[in-house]
Amino acid sequence: MARPQDPRAKIELLKAAEAVFVEHGLERARVEEITTRAGRSKGSFYLHFSSKEEAFRQIVETLVARLGSFVDEPPPPGPVDLEVLLRRQLERSIETFEFLWMNRGVVGLLMSGGGSAEFGYLIVELEQQYRQMIERWLRWGMAQGIYRNDMDADLISLALAGAYDSLARRVVKETKRPDLRGMLLEMERFVAHAVGTPEYIAQFDSMVNNLERKRNS
Amino acid sequence: MARPQDPRAKIELLKAAEAVFVEHGLERARVEEITTRAGRSKGSFYLHFSSKEEAFRQIVETLVARLGSFVDEPPPPGPVDLEVLLRRQLERSIETFEFLWMNRGVVGLLMSGGGSAEFGYLIVELEQQYRQMIERWLRWGMAQGIYRNDMDADLISLALAGAYDSLARRVVKETKRPDLRGMLLEMERFVAHAVGTPEYIAQFDSMVNNLERKRNS
DNA sequence: CGGATAAATGACTCAGCAGTCAAGAATGGC
DNA sequence: GCCATTCTTGACTGCTGAGTCATTTATCCG
Known part of the structure; x- marks a missing residue:
């Protein structure tokens, strides 16, 4: 050699x-x-x-695979510490958005379709994965009695996924790192009100107060 | 000649x-x-x-202009008949989605970025228009006392716009005309819970009952 | 009918760019 | 130092497809 x-x-x-x-x-x-x-x-x-497309595929598939690893499943039905769960969810969503932010170039490209129809399916599948995860969480919360029971879980999961999606689109276009934690906490609040029972909403508010108190000490 | x-x-x-x-x-x-x-x-x-791009522009600009005409502003502050308003909003959103459905080919293309970066700004601007309309509605409802007052109107309008956006994406991919009215009513319910005060939510439910009763007669 | 005028055609030109490959450069082993 | 080997280079090939324009076709009008 x-x-x-x-x-x-x-x-x-x-x-x-x-x-x-x-x-x-x-x-x-x-x-x-x-x-x-x-x-x-x-x-x-x-x-x-071997081709321009292959290089693109390598870049995009790596990214999408890593994004797929952020999906977080609901726990098995049964009693849980909601505050622990809330904190975990918030942290997980912050991690996810931090990752989006760090990879905002390619993510933005994919979200605006810059990868031609040939690779569009990758985002579509990813969005579907997230939507399905949200749907499982919804069904879990409905079974737990903390979410309203009169919801069309399919449609509402689509709406929530879309809400996070548009947040991602905005973050990814930003030039200065936005206050992800602030945004995502506000999103949690939004979700809690959108799908929670009145009792859960009350509990949610006090949990958030706890969370913020601990954080500021 | x-x-x-x-x-x-x-x-x-x-x-x-x-x-x-x-x-x-x-x-x-x-x-x-x-x-x-x-x-x-x-x-x-x-x-x-004069070029391929010009033909594309003609098709797309016509469509986007017509889509822009569906934005509906909130009334001036003051007493209103919420049931009339709800019915109007529902009907307007059905019209909008009917239009999306009829033009699902081009809309789907634009939403998945098939129009190259050169025309992406058209959708971005349109989505922004809708988001701003929602933001104005939110601020109106907050001033009226029917929506919660502790919301970040900018962020929540983004979330709601994203929710409708993802619904549009789904509708536009469908092969059979979906039950638009059913979906959009469920979306109204979602929005009411997400942003309404407890009192408004209760009122909303009874308004929907009225609406459906009248409809079935 | 036949000349004038404008529309329609499609073979052609030309630019852009992905992908190739023969020639040249760098390195290791002896 | 010199040969064998492998890596690296960039001029070149070939193709695709946008846009052109000389020629043909259709219509009007006197």
Whole structure:
């Protein structure tokens, strides 16, 4: 063997590719611009990816897979400490949005369809995953008696998923890191009122007070 | 003058263009496919549009303008008949979704970003318009004392707009016309619980009962 | 009917760009 | 130092498809 390949090559190409894809979208992105930005020749691109689309797929699939790992299932039915649960949910949603924020370039691209119809299914499936997770939480809360029982869980889960979706869209367009915790706490409040029984809503408010008291000490 | 131009030409081209754009998106759509479907020559396209993009713009701008006409402002502050208002809002939202349904091809295309970044701003602006309308309704309801006063109107309007947005996305993908009235009534219920005071929620439920009683007679 | 005028056609031009590959550069082993 | 080997390069090929325009076709009018 001779001339070992530059180990930074692929990483640098992926980084440059991400930037160019975010800037122009998949179709308009030119391979030559990617390689130029990575300080390499055009041919080097094809040493690591069989096509422009494959590079895109690698970037996007990695991201989507990691986003999928943020779904959080409801506990089995039965008595639970709601305050612990609320804190966990809030933290989990903050983590998720922090991740979205850190990857706002590609996420924004995907959310605005920059990845051509060929890859649109990835977001659609992801959104569906989140919607289904929300639906399971709803059914869980209805069974627990803390959520209203007269809801169409399918439709309401769609509405809630859409609410978070639009928040994600906004966050991802921001130039300065927004107050994610503040936003997401307000969203929890919104959800609690939208789907909770009057008793749960009262409990929710006191739990939030507790949470904030502990936090400020 | 001689040889008057075929008056159906432009209309047929637009119809064909719409179909091809919906099928492939703006970038992947081929002018020749459009003209073939319209049963005309490639050159005829350029007698009516200066470019592929212009045809797309005509289709999309018309649609977006008409969608913009569905925004409905809250009344001036003061006493109102909430039941009349509720009925009006429900009917207006049904009209809107009926329109989305009828134009589901292009709407779906736009919502999934098929119109390239160049035209994405049209949807973004439209969504913003709807969000702002919702925000004005929220502030109106808060001033009227029928909505909770502890809400971040900006954030909650974003959430509600997102909820309707995701419903629109679903409707537009459907193959059979869904029960729009049923869905939208459930959405009204969702909104009432999410943002209403306990008193308003109670009133809302009785108004809905009235509405449904009258409807079934 | 036949000349004038304007619409319609589709073969052609040309630019852009993905992907290739022969030539050249770098490295390891001896 | 020199050869074998593998990596790297970028000029080149080929294709796709937008937009053009000389030619053909249809209509009007005297």
